[in-house]
Amino acid sequence: MNLRLLVIARYALFVAVMGVLLNFATTRAHEVEIELFVEPQWTFDAVFNFRGGLSAVEYFTQTWGGYHDLGYVNADGTFTIPPIYRHAFTFYAYRGAPHFAYGAAGIMSQEDGGVAFFNARGERLTDFIFSDARNFSEGLAATQINGNERDDEEQPSPKWGFLDVYGTVVIPFEFDYIADFSEGLAMVVRDDRFGFIDANGYMAIPFNFIIARDGEWGEPTLAQFSNGYAIITHSTGDEVNFHWQDEGTALSIIDTRGNIIASFPSGWAMPFAYERAIVFDALSSFIIDTSGKIITYFDQSVSMQASHNGFVNGFAIYSVVVSQGRSLGFIDVDGDIVIPAAYRQANPFSEGLAAVQDNDGRWGFIDKQGHVVIPFIYDHALSFSEGFAAVMKWHENQPHWGYIDTNGNVVVPLVFQQARSFSEGLAWVGMPNPRYDEIIRDGDGFMLRGTEWGLLRVVEYGTGMGLPLPIPPDFNAPMEDEPEDEIYTPDTTTYLNKNGFNENEPMDNTYEQADIYDIATARNHRMVALLITIPTVIAALTITMWLRVRNRKK
Numbered sequence: 001m002n003l004r005l006l007v008i009a010r011y012a013l014f015v016a017v018m019g020v021l022l023n024f025a026t027t028r029a030h031e032v033e034i035e036l037f038v039e040p041q042w043t044f045d046a047v048f049n050f051r052g053g054l055s056a057v058e059y060f061t062q063t064w065g066g067y068h069d070l071g072y073v074n075a076d077g078t079f080t081i082p083p084i085y086r087h088a089f090t091f092y093a094y095r096g097a098p099h100f101a102y103g104a105a106g107i108m109s110q111e112d113g114g115v116a117f118f119n120a121r122g123e124r125l126t127d128f129i130f131s132d133a134r135n136f137s138e139g140l141a142a143t144q145i146n147g148n149e150r151d152d153e154e155q156p157s158p159k160w161g162f163l164d165v166y167g168t169v170v171i172p173f174e175f176d177y178i179a180d181f182s183e184g185l186a187m188v189v190r191d192d193r194f195g196f197i198d199a200n201g202y203m204a205i206p207f208n209f210i211i212a213r214d215g216e217w218g219e220p221t222l223a224q225f226s227n228g229y230a231i232i233t234h235s236t237g238d239e240v241n242f243h244w245q246d247e248g249t250a251l252s253i254i255d256t257r258g259n260i261i262a263s264f265p266s267g268w269a270m271p272f273a274y275e276r277a278i279v280f281d282a283l284s285s286f287i288i289d290t291s292g293k294i295i296t297y298f299d300q301s302v303s304m305q306a307s308h309n310g311f312v313n314g315f316a317i318y319s320v321v322v323s324q325g326r327s328l329g330f331i332d333v334d335g336d337i338v339i340p341a342a343y344r345q346a347n348p349f350s351e352g353l354a355a356v357q358d359n360d361g362r363w364g365f366i367d368k369q370g371h372v373v374i375p376f377i378y379d380h381a382l383s384f385s386e387g388f389a390a391v392m393k394w395h396e397n398q399p400h401w402g403y404i405d406t407n408g409n410v411v412v413p414l415v416f417q418q419a420r421s422f423s424e425g426l427a428w429v430g431m432p433n434p435r436y437d438e439i440i441r442d443g444d445g446f447m448l449r450g451t452e453w454g455l456l457r458v459v460e461y462g463t464g465m466g467l468p469l470p471i472p473p474d475f476n477a478p479m480e481d482e483p484e485d486e487i488y489t490p491d492t493t494t495y496l497n498k499n500g501f502n503e504n505e506p507m508d509n510t511y512e513q514a515d516i517y518d519i520a521t522a523r524n525h526r527m528v529a530l531l532i533t534i535p536t537v538i539a540a541l542t543i544t545m546w547l548r549v550r551n552r553k554k
Contacts, residue, residue, distance in 0.1 A: 010046040022403050033459050034403075034412055040431040040454035048455055049423035052100030052120050054080055054332070055292065058087055070097060071099040072122070075426060077455050086110045087291075098135055104165040106133025106141060117141075123169030131158065137180035140164060140199065145173050162186075162201075171201040182224035182271075185256065186234075189220055192240050195258070196230075210235040212249045226271040229261065229290050230254050231279075233268060251279065253292050262292020270310035274333045278310045287335045296335025312348035315368065325380035330370075331517040339370040350383040353406060363391070380548035386458070388412075389428070390419040401429070401457075418451050425458045425494075 030384040046058040046068070048063035059069040069085030086108040087097055098105035099118045107114050114128030131147030140162040147158040161173035162181075177189040186195045186206055193207040211220035212233045221233040230253070237248045251269060253261040267281035275290050285304040286297040298304065304318050311333055319326040320341045330349075353365040353373060364376035365384075379393040379399075388403045395412055402414035405423075418430030430451035 003186070007012070014509070035459055036454060037457055038455040040416075040429065040452040042453045043387070043433050043451065044453050045451075047420060047428045048097050048098075048116050049421065050075065052103055053422065053424065054100045054120055055423075055426070056087075056097035056099065057083060057426070058097065059083055059345070063450055067109075072100070073273060075424065075457075081107070081118060084110060088102060098133070101243065102136035102139060102165050104136060104141070104167070106130065106143065106163075115143075117163060119165075126163075131257055134180060136165060137182065138184070140181050140197065141203075142180055142186075143173075144250075151455075154320050161186075164378055167410075171197070179222035179224055181554050183228070183256075185225050185230075186224050191314065194220065194232075194234075196225075203256070204256070208258060210238070211240055221268065223248075224271055225256065226273060227275050227290060228256060229272050231269040231271065231277060253290065261290070262288075264292075273311040274314060275332045276311055277303050278316060278551060279303070283437070287333075296331075315349050315354075317346050317348065317455070327359075328356075339366065340367070347383045347536065350385065351387070351406060353389075355381040355383050355389065364450075365389070374404065382419075385421040385423065386425065388422050388427075392419070403427070412456065422456075427456045429456055430454070 009366035042057070043061040044057040048056040054072040055074075055077050055191055057071055067158040068085035069083045071079055072087045074080045085192075104117055104125065106115045106117050109128040113131070115130040115133045116128040117125040117133070117315040119125055123271045128218055129147055130143050132144035134186055141164075142160055143163050144158055144160050146156045151168075156476070157176075159173040160175045160178040161169055162171035162264075164170050174213075175188040175190055179187040179193075181199060184198055187194055188197050189211060190207060192211050194209050195203055195207040196205040198204045200393045202303035209232060211320040212235050213220050223230045223232045225254070232252050232254055234250055234252065235248055236250045239248075249266050252263040255261060264279065267279050268281040269277050269288075271277065272290060276295065277288050279286055284298055284300060285302075287295040298318070302318055302320050304310075304316060310316055314333060315330045315338065316339065316457050317328055318331050318337075319328050322341075325344075327341040328343045328346040329337060330339040330346070332338050342359075343356040344359055344361070347355040349368060353367060355363055355365055357363050358376045360376070361379070362376035363378040365374035365381070367373050370543055375391075378391040379394045382390040384406060386409065387405060389406075390401055391404055391414070392399050392401045394400070400414040400415055401416045402410055403412035404420070405411050416429040417432055418428075418429040430453045434453045461533055471548060
């Protein structure tokens with residue numbers, strides 16, 4: 001009898017240990033646990049990545065290109081700053097919405113267009129007394145006064161200075177133009193001459209250079225230091241030039257003391273990265289080092305992609321002319337072709353992989369040697385961010401978005417109709433708003449109007465069981481033709497759910513909740529497994545010890 005109990009106890013212990021090992025192996029295999037903790041409910045027209053714990057969100061309440069209502073959602077999925085402020089394209093000038101990476105940001109008022117600074121708790125640090133502001137860089141924000149249009153002909157001219165994250169003016173408003181701080185220096189312009197100041201406002205490089213404007217009424221070309229050098233565009237004579245191609249305009253490399261290292265007759269350039277910069281002139285492009293030496297020169301058949309910010313993670317994207325248009329590939333910092341131009345579209349490398357589109361229109365991921373790591377099976381893909389990439393497949397004329405890890409494992413099923421990249425452990429996902437009669441999408445499957453947004457978040461990173469996949473659509477079934485690009489037609493309609501930030505407002509969500517798989521279920525599975533395994537281990541150990549004690553007494 002005792003021997004039989006001992007065998008049973010040891011067998012139970014073996015099963016329990018194997019259960020623990022299996023649980024651990026499953027956990028390590030997926031290394032991710034994600035949950036949908038805010039169901040899609042807000043009808044935002046635009047969402048941005050989280051920075052400093054907040055994400056900017058917008059409602060388009062006026063005509064396209066006009067004013068948008070701007071607010072900020074925190075990592076708990078609630079509003080820290082309600083959407084009652086203004087986001088104007090003219091104000092932010094291609095900068096996107098202000099972010100809180102440094103814990104503060106300048107936000108525009110709806111009433112008079114004035115700008116005030118807020119901290120990440122939503123507390124206002126200043127009055128709405130400024131006319132423009134850029135994002136903080138190295139703890140300081142370029143800020144403008146007297147820039148708003150008024151009828152007063154005696155209005156003072158606009159001037160720029162710098163504020164710190166507490167809303168305190170640390171560098172007075174005495175410059176006509178300024179660039180953001182980079183490597184401790186910022187370019188400043190006064191009376192058509194420019195130099196550089198340090199973070200205390202002292203002149204590090206005197207006003208020795210004459211500006212070259214981008215057109216007669218355009219702003220001067222602003223430069224920033226990178227790798228200890230800046231590439232400036234300036235006039236070589238005594239007069240201001242109005243185009244970078246004009247005779248008498250030079251492109252020069254300077255060091256932090258203002259010494260000119262090398263000059264080129266004309267052109268424009270991206271900042272240095274990896275001690276290399278890409279320069280563009282009227283006919284071609286070439287790569288230079290910090291001494292001005294030309295490393296690689298490209299003829300007209302090859303062009304660098306200016307839209308991809310030069311060298312990113314050691315690689316830059318180039319293109320060549322082919323019969324179907326252009327094909328994209330990658331070069332390294334020495335100008336050597338590492339990955340031949342064989343792709344219709346390409347994103348910069350991120351976390352060791354690059355999302356690329358083949359000539360059949362399918363997306364996959366390659367490594368830095370050009371090897372295909374994740375096959376070309378998706379209709380669209382975003383770059384990896386924080387270990388995950390949003391990917392999409394069309395099915396029955398509907399986009400289905402989900403997320404994969406760097407091994408190509410699907411960690412969030414392709415069940416959403418909108419998705420954004422992860423930032424600070426959070427990602428926006430969307431479903432169609434059933435109250436919209438028509439959903440407007442672009443050709444890549446991004447909805448421009450009619451999205452209800454929710455949030456995914458990573459929890460207990462590295463300890464989850466992964467995502468038990470629900471039954472996804474049959475992507476191999478015959479599909480209808482993919483939808484053509486829909487042209488956006490602006491109007492002045494104030495869209496539904498304008499006050500969607502009211503959490504008490506009932507939401508008429510008619511989509512299937514089963515499609516929005518709550519990944520918290522994975523945690524429940526894990527807890528059930530542990531609740532079964534742990535008592536089994538305890539019981540087996542107890543029986544074994546009791547039998548040993550009993551045998552000793554005999």
